[in-house]
Amino acid sequence: MRERRTTMWLLLGVFVLGGSAPAFAAGGSLSVRMLEADNSDKPSSPSVTDIAPMLQRTLRFSSYRLLATRRMVLRDGEAGAFNQGVTVRFSEVSDKSLTVEVRKGKQRILHTRLLLRRGKPVVLGGIPGEAGTSLILVFILP
Amino acid sequence: MSRLKWSEIRAGLRRECSVPEPGEAKRFWIDFRARARLGPGPEAVGSAPLRPWVWRWRWALATVAVVGLLVFPLTRRVGSEQTREAGSEIEAIEVFVPYSALMIMQDQESGASVVWLADLEPGKDT
Numbered sequence: 001m002r003e004r005r006t007t008m009w010l011l012l013g014v015f016v017l018g019g020s021a022p023a024f025a026a027g028g029s030l031s032v033r034m035l036e037a038d039n040s041d042k043p044s045s046p047s048v049t050d051i052a053p054m055l056q057r058t059l060r061f062s063s064y065r066l067l068a069t070r071r072m073v074l075r076d077g078e079a080g081a082f083n084q085g086v087t088v089r090f091s092e093v094s095d096k097s098l099t100v101e102v103r104k105g106k107q108r109i110l111h112t113r114l115l116l117r118r119g120k121p122v123v124l125g126g127i128p129g130e131a132g133t134s135l136i137l138v139f140i141l142p
Numbered sequence: 143m144s145r146l147k148w149s150e151i152r153a154g155l156r157r158e159c160s161v162p163e164p165g166e167a168k169r170f171w172i173d174f175r176a177r178a179r180l181g182p183g184p185e186a187v188g189s190a191p192l193r194p195w196v197w198r199w200r201w202a203l204a205t206v207a208v209v210g211l212l213v214f215p216l217t218r219r220v221g222s223e224q225t226r227e228a229g230s231e232i233e234a235i236e237v238f239v240p241y242s243a244l245m246i247m248q249d250q251e252s253g254a255s256v257v258w259l260a261d262l263e264p265g266k267d268t
Contacts, residue, residue, distance in 0.1 A: 054252040097233060104264045113233040117253065120230040126241070126259030141230075 027073065028141070030090075030116070034068045034082040035136040036129050037061040051121055051138060059125060061134070074098065084129055088137065102127070102137065116141040229253030239264050 035048060038061060044052055045066040055064055070080040070088075078090040085105040092099040097115040101108065104127060114122050118141050125136035146154075232246055232255050242261035249256065 051252075051254075054249050054254050054256075057251070058247045058249050058254070058256045059258065107264055108238045109262070109264060110235060110237045110259070112235040112257070114255075115231040115233050117228060117230050120253035120255075122230045122232065123254060123256040125257065126262050128262060128264065139230075 029071045029073050031140045031142055032070045032072050032080060032082075032088060033066060033138040033140075034086065035138065036065045036067050036133045037125070037136055038063055038133045051123075051140075054121065055123070055136075058123070059136075064136070067135075082137075084135065086127065086135060086137075100124075100139070114139065118142070230255050232257055237262075 033048070033051075035045075035055075037055075037059065040063050042063045042065065044064045047066045047069075048055070048064050052064060055061070067083040070082070072078050072080050072088070072090065074090065074093050076091050076093050078093075080088045082088065087103045089101045089103070090098050091101065092113075097113060099111065099113050101111050102124060103109060109127060110124070112124065116122060116139065120141070122139045123136060124139075125134060127135040127137075129135040229248060229250075230253065235244070235246075235257060237244065237259060240263045241259045243259075245256075245258040245260070247256040247258070248254070
């Protein structure tokens with residue numbers, strides 16, 4: 001009986017230690033891409049082939065072009081500047097989620113809390129770009 | 143080759159070996175108890191038995207090691223599959239400029255979360 005109890009406690013310890021790994025590693029980073037989308041005949045960038053099927057299923061534009069890629073460190077205050085005056089800033093970074101603020105020029109556009117899982121993108125889209133295009137930000141935890 | 147019968151073997155053994163006459167039962171038990179009181183013999187002194195708690199811990203650790211080896215890779219795989227199924231999520235969103243619609247879509251296949259702001263009008267405040 002006592003042996004069983006000892007074994008149960010040891011097993012519980014093993015599983016608790018093994019199952020609580022945080023999603024964000026210390027000093028980890030996030031890949032942030034900025035795309036320009038429209039329904040033109042322009043070819044999509046080869047560097048968006050990994051997310052193109054997902055974008056086609058959800059947003060249904062005919063063309064997605066990569067404007068910029070940034071690797072942003074997961075820490076409070078991390079900021080990245082993109083094309084057409086768009087900036088992204090991180091805050092309230094925890095072990096699984098973070099708050100992202102998107103600005104265009106000096107104007108704050110949105111503020112969102114994201115729970116990120118490895119390899120699962122988060123797409124923020126609909127910011128008007130130049131010449132009738134739409135700007136899309138894609139966040140991926142590698 | 144001649145085959146001996148069991149009765150011949152028994153008779154032969156009786157002839158060759160002298161079987162001691164059984165002693166008196168009472169005397170045997172007195173001797174037995176006296177020997178038992180002396181405790182373990184000299185050969186047992188060298189290898190002291192392990193204490194029960196040592197055995198308990200040995201068994202517990204061995205069980206944990208075996209179960210861990212078998213189950214841990216499985217739980218890791220199941221965990222990663224669950225993570226693969228559960229996508230990234232939008233926990234909260236606040237928009238500071240006028241828009242006509244806000245859509246949040248979940249793509250089951252890739253696990254992606256997509257936020258789309260329709261007719262966003264930067265330059266204007268809400």
